Amino acid sequence: MSGLPNKIGVIVDSFGLGLQEGLLKAREVGAEGVQLYAVEGEMAPEHLDPAARRALKKKIGSFGLDVSALVGDLGGHGFQDHRANPEKVARTKAILDLALDLGCTIVTTHIGIVPEKDSPVYRVMQEACGQLNRYARAQGGSFAIETGPETAAHLKEFLDSLSDGGVAVNYDPANLVMVTGDDPVQGVHTLKDYIVHTHVKDGVRYQEVDPREVYGALGYEPMDHGRIAEMVASGTLFRETPLGDGKVDFTEYFRALQEIGYTGYLTIEREVGGKPEEDIRKAVEFIKRYR
Secondary structure, eight states: OOOOOOOEEEEGGGGOSOHHHHHHHHHHTTOSEEEEEOSSGGGSGGGOOHHHHHHHHHHHHHTTOEEEEEEOOOOBTTTOOTTTHHHHHHHHHHHHHHHHHTTOOEEEEOOOOOOOTTSHHHHHHHHHHHHHHHHHHHHTOEEEEESSSSOHHHHHHHHHTTOSSSEEEEEOHHHIIIIIOOOHHHHHHHTTTTEEEEEEOEEEEOSOOOHHHHHOOTTSOOBOHHHHHHHHHHTSSEEEESTTSSSOOHHHHHHHHHHTTOOSOEEEOOOSOSOHHHHHHHHHHHHHTTO
16 A cells, blocks of 8 residues: 555544643644534634634644644434424534634534434434535535444435535544444445545444444433443443554555545544543554555
8 A cells, every 4th residue: 555645633632631732732743633622612613703713723823733624513412303403503504614714624523323214303314414515515615424323325325315515424434343333444435425534543342232322312312422432431332442453454444545535634533541642642653654
């Protein structure tokens, strides 16, 4: 396999240090870009007026970094609940506006588990994502659904029903391994027309699990990142591992990304472990071996 052309990113929040220190650590570990949570706190769109956005963009640039994507995951039941969707759609659009102001075109999110086509929830999610799709296309951006809650083939079917490409994919190979048991290499080819951002993460699966127990759904617990992190850390059903210690075949995974012509970011996500900086630094070194 010839050298990877992709830039390396990190999720700043993975350091657990706040924005300023997180940006410093991202530069120190050798990242070229950062992904930032933009849902609450100092990064929430309503807390950043135009002047603050310009200042933030300048600050990130001063570290020699770009923004690879924003995380716009609003939790709950994703876009499965028609009563909550108007507010969630409006808020997600605002996060894309923030991304564009920061020189980035991608917002990643979980939309909730995509059910079968004959489900009323499927149509509710289709309508909400259709609105996001049209808005993203008009603004020149993408709302990227993170892989994991359903198989790549089922997600593709849903995306095909939207058309236009404003709703795309944030490809996370470890989520597929840990939750659905799907093949992350084949999944790249299945979703090749939609991948605009990726996470670099590894993991193992110990037993089958109902994705609704992990990601939530109507009639189940709502999605909660803290609860998911606890499930990952417990290692009962599945476990996130350092890169190379899990079941993602990164040689074949990176080869597949090259074969589909993906040139975007490889963004490191580390949701568990007591030494995030050390793990992220090793992950950067791991990826660089493929360059």
